[in-house]
Amino acid sequence: MPIYDYRCENCGRFEKVQKITESALDTCPTCGGACERLIGKNVGVVFKGSGFYRNDKNFKDQVRSYNKERQVDNQAILDGDIKGFVEQSEATTKKIMES
Template sequence: MPTYEYRCERCGTFEAFQAITESPLQACPTCGGPVERLISRNVNILFKGSGFHVTDYRSKSYKDAAKKEESSVGSSGSSLDD
């Protein structure tokens, strides 16, 4: 469920977890005063796992070049521990 931010004239700002289909709050849950829904800066986007265009839909030539580059860097024999 998304988190929405509200501002109460008496209590200040607070967050509420609501379904997208729910209508916005009209009253503060603490004091019952009028509230205003704010534009939230909370953008918790998690990119994990496969399924992203950049990693999953690269051309075959790009993937082959990346493998070749990876193998040449790995076999060069240079070490950072020296």
């Protein structure tokens, strides 16, 4: 599952592992204060755990094609389309998780 960065007005930054189907937190799980999800380097897939160390060619090709989609994500963020970036990023992540 992806790790999201949050910033709490009281506690500062924290990370939360969430399903991509879960909506963003708006209250801090620690203090109950307001928090917001940050758009950062951790948005997207975290290649941890089993299943991501496969070495077969098909898998690499698959990852390569996902990386192309990531470039579309990056273009969106360059255009300042943050919402589009998040939506596209989550859609891509979902595809990878389902594959």
